[in-house]
Amino acid sequence: MNDRKLGIAALALAVVMFWQGWGLEAPFSYEPLGPRAFPLLIAAVMAVCGIVLVVKGGGQSEPNPPGASLRIGAMFLVIVGYALIYQPAGFIIATALMTMLVGRLFGGGWLKPAVCGVLGSVLFFFLFDRVLDVVLPLGVLEAWL
Incomplete structure (x- = not known):
């Protein structure tokens, strides 16, 4: 149900x-x-x-494994935080930070999520903002970009 x-x-x-x-x-x-x-x-x-x-539908769902409810709540808070800092911090910083935190929630260390977050947010910024002309907020990096 x-x-x-x-x-x-x-x-x-x-x-x-x-x-x-x-x-x-x-x-x-x-x-x-x-x-x-x-x-x-x-x-x-x-x-x-x-x-x-x-x-x-109609099948019964299994209960969450131990700790999953806490990670789900943390993911919700990460998304709310991303929405709150997106405009003032800018796309690159907000997305890099969000990616790092999500990587940690899924069991990654600090290095790989940090590298992927920074590289991914920079690449996506230039793809969308410069190549596809989708205006993204620069935030605190406005002086350098």
Whole structure:
């Protein structure tokens, strides 16, 4: 029954996302799809997944292994922290920090998540901001970039 409950919750969230995303309009057109395409696409994917869970669901889920609930809560806090520091710190610093913390939550040491976080955030920044012209916040690195 847990899968069906999750499916119903996903469908409800997809409806809310679709309703909120439909009203998004940019004051000027800077890309062909506009700002509503991404939330509507995510809402559609979430609705399909919710339907699959409702139709196919019904199995009982296993309890979380020891310590998993704590890691889930920590992941939630990492995501909230990422959202809070994204604009002032900038994409590169916020994403590197978030990647390092997520790497630690999944059992990595400090070195590999740090290297992957810094390299990945720098590469994705230049890919999106400079190559694809998706404006990302520079934050504290504005003077150097």
